[in-house]
Amino acid sequence: MNNAAKKPSPAPEKLAAVRGMNDILPPESARWEWLEDKVRTLMARYAYRNIRTPIVEPTALFVRGLGAVTDIVEKEMYSFDDRQSGEPLTLRPEATAGVVRAVAEHSLLYDGGKRLYYMGPMFRHERPQRARYRQFHQVGAEALGFPGPELDAELILLAHALWRELGLRAVRLELNSLGEPHERLAHRAALSAYLKQHAELLDEQARRRLDSNPLRILDTKNPAMQAMVEAAPRLIDFLGRESLAHLHAVQAILDANGVAWTINPRLVRGMDYYNLTVFEFVTDQLGAQGTICGGGRYDYLIGQMGGKPAPAVGWALGMERVLELLDAQATAWPCLVPDVYAVIPCASVLPLALATLERLRQHGLAVQMHAAPAGEQGMGSMKFQFKKADASGARYALVFGEDERARGMVSVKALRDGAGTQVEHALDTLAQWAGTLQSPR
Numbered sequence: 001m002n003n004a005a006k007k008p009s010p011a012p013e014k015l016a017a018v019r020g021m022n023d024i025l026p027p028e029s030a031r032w033e034w035l036e037d038k039v040r041t042l043m044a045r046y047a048y049r050n051i052r053t054p055i056v057e058p059t060a061l062f063v064r065g066l067g068a069v070t071d072i073v074e075k076e077m078y079s080f081d082d083r084q085s086g087e088p089l090t091l092r093p094e095a096t097a098g099v100v101r102a103v104a105e106h107s108l109l110y111d112g113g114k115r116l117y118y119m120g121p122m123f124r125h126e127r128p129q130r131a132r133y134r135q136f137h138q139v140g141a142e143a144l145g146f147p148g149p150e151l152d153a154e155l156i157l158l159a160h161a162l163w164r165e166l167g168l169r170a171v172r173l174e175l176n177s178l179g180e181p182h183e184r185l186a187h188r189a190a191l192s193a194y195l196k197q198h199a200e201l202l203d204e205q206a207r208r209r210l211d212s213n214p215l216r217i218l219d220t221k222n223p224a225m226q227a228m229v230e231a232a233p234r235l236i237d238f239l240g241r242e243s244l245a246h247l248h249a250v251q252a253i254l255d256a257n258g259v260a261w262t263i264n265p266r267l268v269r270g271m272d273y274y275n276l277t278v279f280e281f282v283t284d285q286l287g288a289q290g291t292i293c294g295g296g297r298y299d300y301l302i303g304q305m306g307g308k309p310a311p312a313v314g315w316a317l318g319m320e321r322v323l324e325l326l327d328a329q330a331t332a333w334p335c336l337v338p339d340v341y342a343v344i345p346c347a348s349v350l351p352l353a354l355a356t357l358e359r360l361r362q363h364g365l366a367v368q369m370h371a372a373p374a375g376e377q378g379m380g381s382m383k384f385q386f387k388k389a390d391a392s393g394a395r396y397a398l399v400f401g402e403d404e405r406a407r408g409m410v411s412v413k414a415l416r417d418g419a420g421t422q423v424e425h426a427l428d429t430l431a432q433w434a435g436t437l438q439s440p441r
Contacts, residue, residue: 021133022133039162051116065097066273067213067273093122094122096142104305123135124136130287130324139317160173160281168326173261176236179240180243181275183243194233195217201228219269234265246276247276275298277296278296293317294316297312337392338393339396342367344379345400346402349405352427363435397413408428410427411424
């Protein structure tokens, strides 16, 4: 018999999140909840209703909706074939196409236009960098079934109101119009001729787009091409009377509401589905990732998705970028802390303590119960528990001692205002005491 000691099994390798897909942990998650609450409240004020679409969609949805020669479809999508059916699927890189698919599939516009909003994760395979991740989060608002410029303006006002609610500063609005298809065709011919005259200045990506999508060349970030692009024919100069009237109507509503704007003739957005109004809210405080919200009108997308043709307009914002901009402005973030921390000297009082804490929670208080530390016998010393109570940020510690239990009482110790003050309350009157507190939630 071999009595040699067996070698211990190696510890399992610690797994990590996929690069560019980040965990959001407390207390940072409280900032996200705060932003989400602001969004929900404002969307309700503007009568926009929540829609939730699948994270995985048919790949064809994005190829058809975004355009086969866009950066997203060409280089950035997480696509795979279903193991069972072989169907090509994609993790959504944006949400508008999915919203339009849902609207068409479920005939949501049969009884009139809809105002919808969404929040959730999106996925793009690109090099992670500041405020640009492989899994990122967007808030979006879409108004479907409405043709008028007042809806373009309403959505811009909605985004502007959100900046005001969040206290965001140093955000400016840029506008442009992409006109209608026949106007873009005339501009495209002039633009292609101009770009071919300067072919020696085009980088590899621009040369690839020259025949397939020359308008996207105007959105280049290549410094060597900036002067040439600045001098290129402008789409706005090819707009007809109706397209210009639509743009001017949007501008008039913004002016009436004191919302400043500038025309950016190079603003084309990254998807092929836009027409007429396009816009971006941008900042100089995030470097190259300066666009925090963008959108526009997409009157032909619903028909392209197989639905009954209907006009639509919308926008999306990047939640990571908004949060980073709030950080750059030294925003005072909310800190979610319990109202009460329960100090429990011995396990024998646990049934009574937990029943009492449940009643306090039913009265709206946030309550944290002390739990036995791992690897220790008992609940831990009173000194240790009070240290934990103070670190929790709670306003009060409730002490459930055996002496108090015998007398039907509980001790309440102030940890913040009047710190150190300690009084006793009868257990059957504790609910009335809880009613005198105003929870910060």
